Amino acid sequence: MELQDARQIAAPPDVVWAAILDPEILRDCIPGCESMTGSPEEGFEAVVVQKVGPVKARFTGVVHLSDIVPGQSVTISGEGKGGPAGFARGSARVTLTAEEGGTKLGYQVDASVGGKLAQLGSRLIDGFAKKLADDFFERFQQAVEGPAEPEGDGEGAEAPEGEAPKKGWFKRIIG
């Protein structure tokens, strides 16, 4: 599946860029990330727990950055193996553009799944991938701008500015 979106971040491009290359920020922003080690140059090893429909799994995999144009764009790719649950892989092409009041962060995501995840969860994958991407960039935005409100609940907060940071479970599902 493919999706693309963009969001405004109230920080200059060089600050946003530095954040993208910061493994600590990446770890904090990847939803369900339990651990992440490595460097932007060498790539990262990550352990991520996710639940797609009926399939819950701990994915171990690699995240690496490529096509780096400093200060402007980067591709973040990842592939995770979830054992009997199957596997998932995806990449996000991220572009930064200076705008009045900050930076426009655009992203184009391409994701696919295999094994049991595909057999049982494919109907849910599109929505799931969109939510995952939204969660990631929402957290990223908060990390860069600094939390105006307390952070989310670990599953990823997705409250737009001006709203209460945590939605109820129902709103999170339909949101």
Place this chain on the structure above:
Amino acid sequence: MPKDFGIGAPQKRREDIRFLTGRGVYTDDLKIAGQTYAVFCRSQVAHGRIVSIDTTATAAMPGVLAVFTGEDFKDVGGNPAGWLIKSRNGEPMREPKRPVLAHGKVRHVGDAYAAVIAETYQQAKDAAEQLAADTVIDELPAIVDMAAAVADASNRVHDEIPDNLCFDWGWIEDNRAKVEEVFKTAPHVTTLELVNNRLVPNAMEPRASIGEYFPGTGDYKLTTTSQNPHLTRLLVAAFVLGIPENKLTVVAPDVGGGFGSKIYHYGEEALVLAAAKKLGRPVRWTAERTESFLSDAHGRDHVTKIELACDKQGNFLAFRTETLANVGAYLSNFSTATPTFLHGTLMAGPYKVPAVYVNVKTVFTNTAPVDAYRGAGRPEATFSLERVIDKMCRELNLDPFEVRRKNFITTDMFPYTTPVGLVYDTGNYQATLDKAIEVGDVKGFEARRAESAKRGKLRGLGLSTWIEACGIAPSHLVGVLGSRVGLYDAATVRVNATGNISVMVGAHSHGQGHETVFAQIVADKLGIPEASVEIVHGDTSKIPFGMGSYGSRSLAVCGVAMTKAVDKIVAKGKKIAAHMLEASEADISFENGKFSVAGTDKAKTFGEIAFSAYVPHNYPLETLEPGLEETAFYDPNNFTYPAGAYLCEVEVDPDTGKVQVCSFTCADDFGNIMNPMVVEGQVHGGVGQGIGQALCENTHYDENGQLVTGSYMDYAMPRASDVPFYTVDYSCQTPCTHNPLGVKGCGEAGAIGSPPAVVNAVIDALHRGGIKVSHIDMPVSPARVWSAIQNA
């Protein structure tokens, strides 16, 4: 007046008592002392090179008894294809080896590359997960789309097959030029491109196998979910593992549906046998539902372009088709026959079309193997024909009923040789069409349509007039067509000393009702109570031989073998009676269970003769052996040709695209009817599956070869609310001319005739609503109908 006994009586199925009360005994119900459990490691990628499988950690896990990989089976035989097809250029088809476990490469999601045997199921499952984690498979680009597979020679399912083509078949190649000539000059040509959607068989009982080995005798036993235990024995013993056939017993106990998918031998059966020998313990395996989705042989999956040449009055001049048929990653046992001789030979339909040419290219892809599924080739032929005829009628503004009627082969033309190589022995297609029009109340359609319109629904009427070749058998024919086996069948009738009877039949019942119907026939012929007749099937150590049940052949082939064995019993009984009654054998007649001397009141009952055969005190021992048991093999000299007319009425909701089947009428000619209730049940089931294909079911692999419809969340099976109450008529009967029962076969008819009737009805409804849509591919889901409406 319906009969209440014997042939033609609507007896309730005796087997249903155990099935409906939970007393059936299926493979997975059997518990065997010392049993162990097999779990398979299956590929998560559609195409990949196996780099390494490290079994060390797995082998050391609790309860693990053995680990097998493709390496362990690289020196045994492959699972063969049963039919050799030759390409148009005379070259034999490409036959890649189908190993017990994948070796070197995995070729579809679900391809088993290893197996773990452990003391418990949980231990085997845990260990298989460990083994999967210790396996390195380099993923290769998946080959999914058939057209791309043939076009791209660089990416290969099998490294030795450059264009992924199994064969390029022309039927009949000599007619090609003639057909092309007709198309050049035809006043009208209608062209239709369509997809016959891939189906997952979804038998209620998943596949299961238990392997046993008896070191004391060197005997093996395989208990398995098979539609034909003798064929499985032949394949696993002679072709794969090299076990002498007389050292292997194959038992298929109660089997919960097959629809074709359990005809074939699968690698799991060989694995449990090999493992049982290695361990000296029984090894069992039962598929999980997901495994069934991934590894059962799927059905259909054709992409076809069909052209119809006719004059302006709708008289057919020629049919021509080009089809890409998916065989998946490996050749399953019947996979090469299904898109060819079960498909191309039916492409004349019940019509007197003078010229037909069929081209089928069969393609390897990184998907599960595709093989015969209820109807097998004939639904694909029928769908293509009946859809293109409907399209032509619309283009020329002709009545679809009249067009079919004027093109039917008429009753005075039988036996009729078609341009695609079959000889129809008998039929009456006008009669079934008339019957469908009457029973389906076509006259009342306009009123029903107006009523639907009041509710905002578009009502449509769809017609399909189908024919099929059943009783897949004649060995001399199928041999010419490339079959590597004969397809006769056999039965033994054993009369016990006390007069009751065991009948050992080669046909296998996995839901069809043989135990009831076969007993009715034997009882009727011998004039004894049905309760005295027991039908035994599914055990190679008990039955003489058999080619199993598929292709609607059980009654027309095995049933006839059984009646021939009964005839031999009667003939011997007459000899015994002649001796006991001190009369000439020629003067003995047998009727209503009694042997009597013509013109006298001297008689012996069947029971007295049976007793005498086993207690031969007063018996012609000099000329006649004691005992009363006879075996007959029967190899018919032609296929049988059931045919019929199906009418479907649907309502389409123009706002949502939802299709509701309002009524479905079947007027079938199955020849003589042995049990009308069983016939109705078979037709109901077949039509249900046909409606499922037409409206609901779709097997979808994504571009990476991942099966994304791998569970009932995404694979839509038809439910009760998707099907109507069926109207089934079988009163048009032209008995088969070449078998003594006059029967034709009814098991697949519903699945063959119904999909085009449904789709024709949907297109008709849309047209009547002013929406000019010429075709919608199956499944005709609400989303597809809605999109078609929006784009019209």
